[in-house]
Amino acid sequence: MLRFVLFCLCLAPLGLFAQTDAAALAKEKACLGCHSIDQHTMSVPSYQKIAEKYRGDPAAVEYLSEKIRNGGKGVWGGGGRSLMPAFLNLSQSEIRLLVDWILSMKETPAQ
Numbered sequence: 001m002l003r004f005v006l007f008c009l010c011l012a013p014l015g016l017f018a019q020t021d022a023a024a025l026a027k028e029k030a031c032l033g034c035h036s037i038d039q040h041t042m043s044v045p046s047y048q049k050i051a052e053k054y055r056g057d058p059a060a061v062e063y064l065s066e067k068i069r070n071g072g073k074g075v076w077g078g079g080g081r082s083l084m085p086a087f088l089n090l091s092q093s094e095i096r097l098l099v100d101w102i103l104s105m106k107e108t109p110a111q
């Protein structure tokens with residue numbers, strides 16, 4: 001039992017670290033050069049809008065991971081000309097971290 005409690009105590013801060021790691025990774029991999037967290041445009045979806053669109057979809061993690069790995073276009077408008085580039089250099093766990101981070105975002109209420 002004590003072991004279990006200690007295990008939980010150690011895991012608790014990991015959630016917080018995951019947030020910062022994902023944000024740092026998104027910056028490092030230039031995701032944030034195109035995407036904004038909350039500024040949605042016709043050509044580049046904000047991460048909050050992406051989260052809103054796919055939240056609750058059981059296939060979302062797999063679908064978005066595949067999308068980040070291989071890139072794509074035509075889902076968010078931009079006349080099909082706005083490209084999401086492929087990121088073949090990301091590991092499976094890096095992609096998962098980014099997807100979980102994006103899907104966890106909540107829309108900030110309009111000011």
Ligand code: HEC
Pocket residue numbers: 026029030031032033034035043044045050064067068072073074075076077078082083084085087098102
């Ligand atoms: C060159 C600009 C650019 C960069 C860099 C970029 N994206 Fe995108 N991303 C886009 C565009 C444009 C779209 C919309 C594509 C579409 O309409 O299908 C998109 C779409 C997405 C989507 C939603 C896909 C869907 O089908 O709904 C996710 C998730 C995403 N990007 C994550 C990322 C992540 C994570 C990174 C960094 C590893 C990244 N993007 C880097 C431009 C970019």
